[in-house]
Amino acid sequence: MLTIDGSHGEGGGQMLRTALSLSAILNRPFRMVNIRAARKKPGLQPQHLMAVKAARIVTDAEVSGGTTGSMEITFTPRAIGGGSFRFDIGTAGSISLVLQTVIPILLFAGRESSITVTGGTNVPFSPSADYLAEVFAPSLRKIGGNIRIYRDRYGFYPRGGGKVRVDVVRAEKPSPLEATERGMIRRVTGRSAVANLPDSIAERQRKRTVELLKPLPCPVEVERTRVDAYGPGSFVFLRLEEEHGLAGFQALGAPGKPAEVVAAEAANQVLEHVASNAALDPHLADQIVLYLAMCHGRSIFSTSAVTRHLLTNLWVMEQFEACRYAVDGDLGKPGTVTIY
Known part of the structure; x- marks a missing residue:
C-alpha cells in the first residue's frame, strides 16, 4: 500500500482529492497521514469527507479513518461501477471540489454515468460551476473526455443549496495536450x-x-x-x-x-x-494534469501562474507513478509544465 504524507507541499484537501481519483483509476490502495496537519482545523472536514464518501461509493471501496478530524485515512478501491449518483454536501461546501474527485474516476467506468451534487456553486477558494461548465468541460473534450454539466440552481455561502448535474461519458485514453502559447x-x-x-x-x-x-x-x-x-x-x-x-x-x-x-x-x-501570453489559466492547469497523466505520449503547456495546488497535484501523481513531470517557472509566476 502506498503511503502519502498529507502535509507535503500545499498540504490541503487537494492532495486527498487527487489521491482518491488516482487510487480508483489505477486500482492502487493508499494510506494518507498528517492530513491538513498545518491548517487551523487540521484533519478531515465535512467537505473533504464528502469527497471521500463519493469516491467510496463509486468504487465500492473499503475506507478506514473517514471521520471528522481524522488525520489519517486508508482507501482501498474495488471496482469503478458507473451509474447514477446523488451527493448532498449539506452545507455551502464546494460542489466543484466533489466533482473534481469523481469525474475522472467515472470517465474510466464501463458505462455512462450521471452525478447530482447539492451544495455551493460559487464559494471562495474553488472554481465555480460556471467555470466547470464553460471552461473545464470544453477543454476536457479537446483531449478526449466527454462530460456535460447542468447548473440547475446556484448556491452561495452560507446557505448553499445549489444543484449541479453532470453526465459523464466513458473515455478512452485521453490525448496529449500541446499548448504553449x-x-x-x-x-x-x-x-x-x-x-x-x-x-x-x-x-x-x-x-x-x-x-x-x-x-x-x-x-x-x-x-x-x-x-x-x-x-x-x-x-x-x-x-x-x-x-x-x-x-x-x-x-x-x-x-x-x-x-x-x-x-x-x-x-x-x-x-x-x-x-x-500563457495558454492555460491556473485553475485549468491544476485540473487538467491528472487527465494528461493518463495519456500516451508527452504533454506540454504554459500557465499564467504556477500554483501550490498544481505542484501538489503533480507530486501526488508522481507518488502513484502515474507520470514524470518538469516545471519551468517560479511559484506564483507564469511557467511551463511538461508531463511524460
Whole structure:
C-alpha cells in the first residue's frame, strides 16, 4: 500500500482529492497521514469527507479513518461501477471540489454515468460551476473526455443549496495536450449576476468590468442577470475565447464589499492572464494534469501562474507513478509544465 504524507507541499484537501481519483483509476490502495496537519482545523472536514464518501461509493471501496478530524485515512478501491449518483454536501461546501474527485474516476467506468451534487456553486477558494461548465468541460473534450454539466440552481455561502448535474461519458485514453502559447484573444464573454439582491448591484459590477477590460483588443460582452438561489449572492464570471483554448475567472461579492471591487477582482485576473501570453489559466492547469497523466505520449503547456495546488497535484501523481513531470517557472509566476 502506498503511503502519502498529507502535509507535503500545499498540504490541503487537494492532495486527498487527487489521491482518491488516482487510487480508483489505477486500482492502487493508499494510506494518507498528517492530513491538513498545518491548517487551523487540521484533519478531515465535512467537505473533504464528502469527497471521500463519493469516491467510496463509486468504487465500492473499503475506507478506514473517514471521520471528522481524522488525520489519517486508508482507501482501498474495488471496482469503478458507473451509474447514477446523488451527493448532498449539506452545507455551502464546494460542489466543484466533489466533482473534481469523481469525474475522472467515472470517465474510466464501463458505462455512462450521471452525478447530482447539492451544495455551493460559487464559494471562495474553488472554481465555480460556471467555470466547470464553460471552461473545464470544453477543454476536457479537446483531449478526449466527454462530460456535460447542468447548473440547475446556484448556491452561495452560507446557505448553499445549489444543484449541479453532470453526465459523464466513458473515455478512452485521453490525448496529449500541446499548448504553449495563448494566441489571439477572440472575445471575452461573461455575466454579472445577483441572487436575491437588487439588480443595481449586478449593473454596477457589469459596468465597471466592461470599463476595465476596454484595453483588450477584442469584443467584450458582459451580461447582467439574475440567478436562482436560496440565499443572497453575487459574482462576476468572465470567459476568454482564445486562439488555442479557453480561460475563465470569477470574483465573488460579500456583505460590505462594493460591486466595483468585485468587478475589479475579476477583470484584473483576466488582464494578468492576457499579459502572461500563457495558454492555460491556473485553475485549468491544476485540473487538467491528472487527465494528461493518463495519456500516451508527452504533454506540454504554459500557465499564467504556477500554483501550490498544481505542484501538489503533480507530486501526488508522481507518488502513484502515474507520470514524470518538469516545471519551468517560479511559484506564483507564469511557467511551463511538461508531463511524460
